[in-house]
Amino acid sequence: SVLAANDLDVTIWTRNAGQAEEINTLHTNSRYLQDIALSPRIRATTSIREAVENKDAVVFVVPSAGMREVASQVREFLSPDTLVIHATKGFESLTLKRMTTVLAEELPQCDPGRIVVLSGPSHAEEVIRECPTTVVVASPTIEAAEAAQDLFINSYFRVYTNPDVTGVEVGGALKNIIALGAGLSDGLRFGDNAKAALLTRGLAEIARLGAEMGANPMTFAGLAGIGDLVVTCTSTHSRNWKAGYLLGQGEPLDQVLDKMGMVVEGVKTTKSAYALAQEYGVTMPITSELHHVLFEGKTPRAAVEDLMGRGRTHEIEEVANQTDKWIL
Numbered sequence: 001s002v003l004a005a006n007d008l009d010v011t012i013w014t015r016n017a018g019q020a021e022e023i024n025t026l027h028t029n030s031r032y033l034q035d036i037a038l039s040p041r042i043r044a045t046t047s048i049r050e051a052v053e054n055k056d057a058v059v060f061v062v063p064s065a066g067m068r069e070v071a072s073q074v075r076e077f078l079s080p081d082t083l084v085i086h087a088t089k090g091f092e093s094l095t096l097k098r099m100t101t102v103l104a105e106e107l108p109q110c111d112p113g114r115i116v117v118l119s120g121p122s123h124a125e126e127v128i129r130e131c132p133t134t135v136v137v138a139s140p141t142i143e144a145a146e147a148a149q150d151l152f153i154n155s156y157f158r159v160y161t162n163p164d165v166t167g168v169e170v171g172g173a174l175k176n177i178i179a180l181g182a183g184l185s186d187g188l189r190f191g192d193n194a195k196a197a198l199l200t201r202g203l204a205e206i207a208r209l210g211a212e213m214g215a216n217p218m219t220f221a222g223l224a225g226i227g228d229l230v231v232t233c234t235s236t237h238s239r240n241w242k243a244g245y246l247l248g249q250g251e252p253l254d255q256v257l258d259k260m261g262m263v264v265e266g267v268k269t270t271k272s273a274y275a276l277a278q279e280y281g282v283t284m285p286i287t288s289e290l291h292h293v294l295f296e297g298k299t300p301r302a303a304v305e306d307l308m309g310r311g312r313t314h315e316i317e318e319v320a321n322q323t324d325k326w327i328l
């Protein structure tokens, strides 16, 4: 819709013929966006070839679990000049790879310097209503980042650029874990102090893992870090927050995911981040406790008790270890 508002013709690929028909004839997508009129510039098709062939840019927004499969299906239809953009927030479960890596592997004819990630605090339900929204695009080359910025930027959708692809992807993926935790905390009626603690200490562990993976820690102070963390942990639009809330109210994970009916990326990402933390030797207490709750049967209350009862520690390890910062 943002692209259509910018006078661009957009073709959406869907696997659902009824949904394509509805978008093309009624200009609505009632399953996802009730009472919203879509631009007639948006056409839908069930042919992946029609969706991507001879297009200036292709935007991937499938859940992370489907990224490699979908990228492999479009491979033969993309040219080396296509600008490839994705807005998916997660890692590939099996390999722990980031989405731009998966895209580069599956689209070998495309210049990896022209693969872009778009991320930041941007609930679809608000973007479609043209609520003021800010996002960030990251790519190895400034040309590609600025090309994506040019496509999307308008009066209600402000796009910043950042060269830190790793940081933007890691921030966008890991905030969903903390949002699950914030929802859990709200489901347990733990209040605002607990949620602020989760956001702040959550950001600390996101930045710790991100830095080890090669990100610029400053990226986590930006839209793909604190920005998306705030929106996902505090908005009732968030599927991750909502799933956490239901878990906090005592519903089992399977039942919660059935009820959601939409992707809850944070569940798979908790598993991936737990493995990445071990691979990089990084301490991630909130992620670890969520892993115990989601996959090992620990109760949310026991997880919170263990988080609060951890050994004493410093707020900022790097600063605390500089002895000249203390009066000894």
Ligand SMILES: NC(=O)C1=CN([C@@H]2O[C@H](COP(=O)(O)OP(=O)(O)OC[C@H]3O[C@@H](n4cnc5c(N)ncnc54)[C@H](O)[C@@H]3O)[C@@H](O)[C@H]2O)C=CC1
Residues within 6 Å of the ligand: 015, 061, 062, 063, 064, 065, 066, 067, 069, 070, 087, 088, 089, 090, 122, 123, 124, 125, 261, 262, 263, 265
């Ligand atoms: N909804 C939002 O506000 C935002 C979502 N995102 C990210 O976008 C990605 C997609 O999220 P949503 O669209 O919200 O999820 P959704 O669950 O609402 O929709 C996902 C769509 O992808 C389709 N799909 C799933 N697996 C597929 C596969 N293997 N091949 C083809 N199609 C497949 C589903 O049928 C469904 O139509 C996620 O990574 C999410 O984190 C990012 C920013 C905002």
Ligand SMILES: O=C(CO)COP(=O)(O)O
Residues within 6 Å of the ligand: 089, 120, 121, 122, 123, 124, 176, 179, 228, 231, 232, 237, 238, 239, 240, 241, 263, 264, 265
């Ligand atoms: O990433 C999002 C907003 O920026 C969407 O979050 P949820 O997947 O939790 O709805």
